[in-house]
Amino acid sequence: xxxxxxxxxxxxxxxxxxxxxxxxxxxxxxxLDDLDSRYDGLRGRLITDAGALHRFVxxxxxxxxxxxxxxxxxxxxxxxxxxxxxxVAGGSR
Amino acid sequence: xxxxxxxxVDRVVAHARRDHPDECCGVISAKDGAATRxxxxxxxxxxxxxxxxxxQEWLRVYRDIDDAxxxxxxxxxxxxxxxxxxxxxxxxxxxxxxxxxxLLVSTRSAERELRSFTIEDGVVTEEEVRVT
Numbered sequence: 001x002x003x004x005x006x007x008x009x010x011x012x013x014x015x016x017x018x019x020x021x022x023x024x025x026x027x028x029x030x031x032l033d034d035l036d037s038r039y040d041g042l043r044g045r046l047i048t049d050a051g052a053l054h055r056f057v058x059x060x061x062x063x064x065x066x067x068x069x070x071x072x073x074x075x076x077x078x079x080x081x082x083x084x085x086x087x088v089a090g091g092s093r
Numbered sequence: 094x095x096x097x098x099x100x101x102v103d104r105v106v107a108h109a110r111r112d113h114p115d116e117c118c119g120v121i122s123a124k125d126g127a128a129t130r131x132x133x134x135x136x137x138x139x140x141x142x143x144x145x146x147x148x149q150e151w152l153r154v155y156r157d158i159d160d161a162x163x164x165x166x167x168x169x170x171x172x173x174x175x176x177x178x179x180x181x182x183x184x185x186x187x188x189x190x191x192x193x194x195x196l197l198v199s200t201r202s203a204e205r206e207l208r209s210f211t212i213e214d215g216v217v218t219e220e221e222v223r224v225t
Contacts, residue, residue: 067148092180092182
């Protein structure tokens with residue numbers, strides 16, 4: 001089951017510079033486990049020690065933010081595309 | 094140094110004034126290092142003390158930049174009651190946001206206050222804004 005994953009510039013150090021990688025899994029968690037077996041450390045940049053999606057990243061499945069889908073348990077199917085972007089925030093507080 | 098056209102400076106300042114008392118935010122893209130386009134974005138937090146990019150809007154903007162073979166050059170935002178200097182929150186987010194430049198504008202007074210910074214490994218360094 002092939003799922004295309006777009007990696008932002010800031011995380012390409014984990015993918016040997018690749019912008020587009022492929023992985024498999026029937027949920028986002030399974031996909032990230034699969035990717036981590038080949039791209040060591042990538043998972044740790046996306047998921048906290050407590051097992052939640054890091055607030056510093058956005059993950060989209062077919063262009064929908066997974067925070068509005070099923071989070072890490074979002075179901076994936078063959079041909080889906082996943083995009084990872086840095087979340088951007090800040091401010092004076 | 095951040096080199097941007099006068100028109101972009103004016104757009105950033107106007108955006109900040111318009112969204113005051115809430116903070117504004119947006120992105121400047123570049124091609125081969127030269128500033129090309131400005132994207133005025135929604136502050137999903139609509140707050141006078143913070144900003145967050147709307148995740149769906151950010152995806153569209155990022156794609157637009159990437160498809161044009163451009164890259165994100167600067168993130169800009171306003172501080173509405175304090176100086177145009179990166180806060181601890183800004184420094185924390187800078188580590189993962191992936192922008193070479195942080196452009197800040199303050200709307201605390203009528204005076205135009207616009208400054209640019211690089212933030213690397215938590216170290217804030219002010220840089221010249223060269224207006225072309």
